[in-house]
Amino acid sequence: MYIISGWNNLIDILNVIKKTNFTIINHIIWSFKWGVYAKKKYVSSHYHILFLVKNKKNYIFKPQYINPKNKKGHPYEKDVWNWDNYHRGNDPDHIKGHPCQLPLMLLEKMIIISSNKENWIGDIFSGSGGTLLACKKLERNCISIEKIPDYLKIIKKKAKIINTENKIKNIEEESIEKNIKKPESKIENYWNKKFKR
Numbered sequence: 001m002y003i004i005s006g007w008n009n010l011i012d013i014l015n016v017i018k019k020t021n022f023t024i025i026n027h028i029i030w031s032f033k034w035g036v037y038a039k040k041k042y043v044s045s046h047y048h049i050l051f052l053v054k055n056k057k058n059y060i061f062k063p064q065y066i067n068p069k070n071k072k073g074h075p076y077e078k079d080v081w082n083w084d085n086y087h088r089g090n091d092p093d094h095i096k097g098h099p100c101q102l103p104l105m106l107l108e109k110m111i112i113i114s115s116n117k118e119n120w121i122g123d124i125f126s127g128s129g130g131t132l133l134a135c136k137k138l139e140r141n142c143i144s145i146e147k148i149p150d151y152l153k154i155i156k157k158k159a160k161i162i163n164t165e166n167k168i169k170n171i172e173e174e175s176i177e178k179n180i181k182k183p184e185s186k187i188e189n190y191w192n193k194k195f196k197r
């Protein structure tokens with residue numbers, strides 16, 4: 001299970017996790033370019049991602065950087081994900097109408113590492129349907145829940161854009177599933193190269 005949050009909710013999330021049978025395997029920092037500019041404090045430009053499992057002796061973890069053909073290459077995943085050039089304005093999957101969308105590529109990364117094709121994935125905070133659409137693209141099954149019915153329109157709109165627009169197709173062609181064949185190509189590098197200024 002992955003829990004993604006800003007730092008200010010982290011204490012409550014950790015307290016709740018303590019009361020469950022889940023084990024925290026990693027605390028990941030995802031950093032990005034945008035932030036709310038502030039003069040009297042540091043600009044916050046990261047999220048926390050907690051990676052938890054029910055059974056610490058048996059869970060799926062498939063680092064991306066191994067070359068699957070010859071099993072060579074960088075076999076490790078770091079817990080700091082630097083997307084230095086990523087911001088919402090240059091994310092081709094980001095659409096108007098939902099205030100806090102996560103990048104599809106970020107969701108894809110976690111799905112690829114922690115699940116197999118045909119597995120079932122749940123997202124109880126669907127929003128613009130990022131997890132749902134990433135699962136469709138990566139051939140996973142998904143149940144997604146959203147309390148605001150109007151967001152269904154956004155999900156349908158996003159699904160249409162992802163399926164039809166050329167720029168999205170280009171990204172699909174270079175998607176992580178392909179990139180894992182090249183040991184040197186990390187998703188962070190993908191964004192950094194793609195949106196280099």
Ligand SMILES: C[S@@+](CC[C@H](N)C(=O)[O-])C[C@H]1O[C@@H](n2cnc3c(N)ncnc32)[C@H](O)[C@@H]1O
Pocket residue numbers: 098100101102103124125126127128129130131145146147148151
């Ligand atoms: C941070 S957004 C999710 C963004 C999503 N990952 C995406 O990429 O679009 C959280 C969403 O959870 C929904 N939400 C909040 N509380 C909920 C609840 N109790 N049940 C279902 N959905 C809820 C909000 O309406 C919001 O759309």
